[in-house]
Structures are given as C-alpha cells and as structure tokens.
Amino acid sequence: MLARLLALVVVLGLSAPAAARAYESPVAYTAVSHNPADALAELPLEDSTYDPATKCSARRKPGMTAFVAWLTRHAEGAFWGTYRCEKWGKRSASLHAEGRAVDWALDVDVPLQRRAAEKLIALFLAPDRLGQPQALARRMGVEEIIWDCSYWGAGMASFRPYSPCLSKRGKLRTHVNKTVAHRDHLHLGLTKAGAAKKTSFWTQR
Known part of the structure; x- marks a missing residue:
C-alpha cells in the first residue's frame, strides 16, 4: 500500500506544471576575483545614481559604444542592440529610447548562458577590494539590470520581481513571453554620465 502511495506521489509530481520562477540574487554580493574596479579602488567612487529617460534620442553615445x-x-553572449524609440508617456521612456541600454543575448534555459549572465551580474554588483559595494556598476555607470523576471536599479541591495512578469495580484505569472520576461537576454542600462563615457572606469583607467 505504501509503495502504491509513493508511486502516486511521484506520478503527480511529474505531471504537475512547472512552477514559474525568477532570478533570486544574493541580498549582498561578495567580492569576486579579477574585478576591474579593484584597480580603481583608491579613487573617488561615483554615488549610486539613476537617470530616468524622458525622450527619444538616436544620437550615438560614446560610453555605450565603449560598454558594448x-x-x-569580457563576457559571454551576443549584442542584440541598444536604441529603439520606446516611450511610455509625455516625459517617460525606456532607457533604450535614449540609447542608454543594451540587450545582451543570453538564454536562461541554457545552463552555460544562465551561469554567464549570473557571473556578469555578480561582477557588476560585487564590492571592490576596499569593500565599496556595487563598485564596477557605479564606476561604469550601470544603473539598471533586468534578467529572468527580476529587476535591479541603482542603489538597490538586491533584485525585485519585474512588474511585467506579475499578475494583478502581484504573483509571478506562469506564462510570460520569454523576451518580455528578459529570459533570452540581459538588459543593462547606463546613467547619463556612463553613456557619455564620463565615469571613472573610462576616464581614470
């Protein structure tokens, strides 16, 4: 009888739909080796800054060109583009609309690519050798990361659920378009200074 019950549990478990998931980041990232920010640790570090986008601007940004x-x-993945005129309101737009965001192709369902994305995120948000948090992101001007139904913005200690992946009740939806969910690419957005190539990573190296 017990054997039949266990077999039934296994069958039900195998037949149940897979639970929706989202990237769960560490609350605090730890230091990583070969962090480019370590070489700049003694220099003044940029504050965590978020510059919202307000309009469409197709003008090429030197910092974005250098970032790509x-x-x-230095990273696995492939370039998927930067600029597209994506506005949400009169003074509200995607960072892509100002050419301050890049989509970097990595697929969460391919283990090697998923690990590559997580490694890159950890590098951006790790402290430098002096313990200064999110050092490389701040020095490069990275202000936004979206990956696997999760969102990080400048100054946040960890990722939070990405709103397009949530139901009206705030629950993670089971079926979300893979591109909308950022499960086939990593979105990386830059501050205005980063996009202008005026942050310490570019000016002090």
Missing part, C-alpha cells in the same frame, strides 16, 4: 566593446571582449 567591453562586453564583447
């Missing part, structure tokens, strides 16, 4: 080149050299 850095990703190409």
Whole structure:
C-alpha cells in the first residue's frame, strides 16, 4: 500500500506544471576575483545614481559604444542592440529610447548562458577590494539590470520581481513571453554620465 502511495506521489509530481520562477540574487554580493574596479579602488567612487529617460534620442553615445566593446571582449553572449524609440508617456521612456541600454543575448534555459549572465551580474554588483559595494556598476555607470523576471536599479541591495512578469495580484505569472520576461537576454542600462563615457572606469583607467 505504501509503495502504491509513493508511486502516486511521484506520478503527480511529474505531471504537475512547472512552477514559474525568477532570478533570486544574493541580498549582498561578495567580492569576486579579477574585478576591474579593484584597480580603481583608491579613487573617488561615483554615488549610486539613476537617470530616468524622458525622450527619444538616436544620437550615438560614446560610453555605450565603449560598454558594448567591453562586453564583447569580457563576457559571454551576443549584442542584440541598444536604441529603439520606446516611450511610455509625455516625459517617460525606456532607457533604450535614449540609447542608454543594451540587450545582451543570453538564454536562461541554457545552463552555460544562465551561469554567464549570473557571473556578469555578480561582477557588476560585487564590492571592490576596499569593500565599496556595487563598485564596477557605479564606476561604469550601470544603473539598471533586468534578467529572468527580476529587476535591479541603482542603489538597490538586491533584485525585485519585474512588474511585467506579475499578475494583478502581484504573483509571478506562469506564462510570460520569454523576451518580455528578459529570459533570452540581459538588459543593462547606463546613467547619463556612463553613456557619455564620463565615469571613472573610462576616464581614470
């Protein structure tokens, strides 16, 4: 009887739909080796800043060009573009609308790519050798990260659920378009100073 009951539990478990998931980040990131921010640790560190986008501007941003080149050299994944005129209201727009965000192709369902995304996120948000938090993000001007139904903005201690993945009751939806959920790419947004290539990562190296 017990054997039949266990078999039934296994069958029900296998037949149940997979639970919706989202990226769960550490509350506080720990230091990582080979962090480029370590070489700059003695220099003044930028405050955590978030610059909202308000309009469409197709003008090429030198900091974004440099950032994409850095990703190409140092990270797994592929370039999916930066600019698109995406406005939400009269004075409200996506960072893509100002050319201050890049979509970097990595797929959460491919283990190697998922680990690559998580490694890159950990690098941006890790403290430097002096314990200064989110050092590389601040030095590069990274102000926004969206990945696997989770969102981080400048100054946040950890990720929170990404609103397009939530139901009206605030629960994680079971079925979300993979691109909308940012499960086939990593979204990285820059401050105005970062996009202008005026942060310490670019000016002091």
